[in-house]
Amino acid sequence: MKGNKSVFVISLVIIIGFVFCYIFFSGVGKASFKNEFWEEADVGVISQIELIRGSDSKQILYTKEQDINVFVSTISEAEIKKVKESSIKIDESYWITIWIAGDRKFGLRIENNQVFSVFNYEGSENNANLYEFKDKSIYKYIENLF
Numbered sequence: 001m002k003g004n005k006s007v008f009v010i011s012l013v014i015i016i017g018f019v020f021c022y023i024f025f026s027g028v029g030k031a032s033f034k035n036e037f038w039e040e041a042d043v044g045v046i047s048q049i050e051l052i053r054g055s056d057s058k059q060i061l062y063t064k065e066q067d068i069n070v071f072v073s074t075i076s077e078a079e080i081k082k083v084k085e086s087s088i089k090i091d092e093s094y095w096i097t098i099w100i101a102g103d104r105k106f107g108l109r110i111e112n113n114q115v116f117s118v119f120n121y122e123g124s125e126n127n128a129n130l131y132e133f134k135d136k137s138i139y140k141y142i143e144n145l146f
Contacts, residue, residue, distance in 0.1 A: 033078045033138075046072070047099050053146050054093035060145055074141055079134040083115060094142050114139055 049062040049071055062068050090111045098106035107119040114133045133139060 031080050031082075033075050033080055045100050047101055050095075050097040050099065051142065051145060052095040052097075054095065058146055075138050078138045080131045081134060083130050083132045092143075096142075110139060110142060112139065 046068050047063070049068055051060040051062075052058070062071060092112040094108075094110045096108040096110065097104055100106075104121045107121065108116050109119075110116040110133075114136060115130055116133070117130055
């Protein structure tokens, strides 16, 4: 009987290990830009989006609802992950400011290495955090706007 208990306990530990690995490596609960940040900025009332390229201060300003919606929907589903620091040399950065009813509410600084920081002008626990886009599509999208 003692042998059966040992086999049961070992089997249970192995099953729990497989479940943990599945959850950890399969991305269950993946973070998206939309889930992490758009809830803080009321997307429906964005009055303008300002983009500035760091290297030459070139600016793009979206004020039309259609342009704003295209930009928001493009970056909303981007998968992100929290990172502790960025160790890659930064050659280029983009500053994005979200305006609601004429007030700056939300800002991002996106670096060429996919790392970005977020700033909520009304204060937020996310202000000190660094994130990384899991692929280069969002950075390329913003780069191609210029």
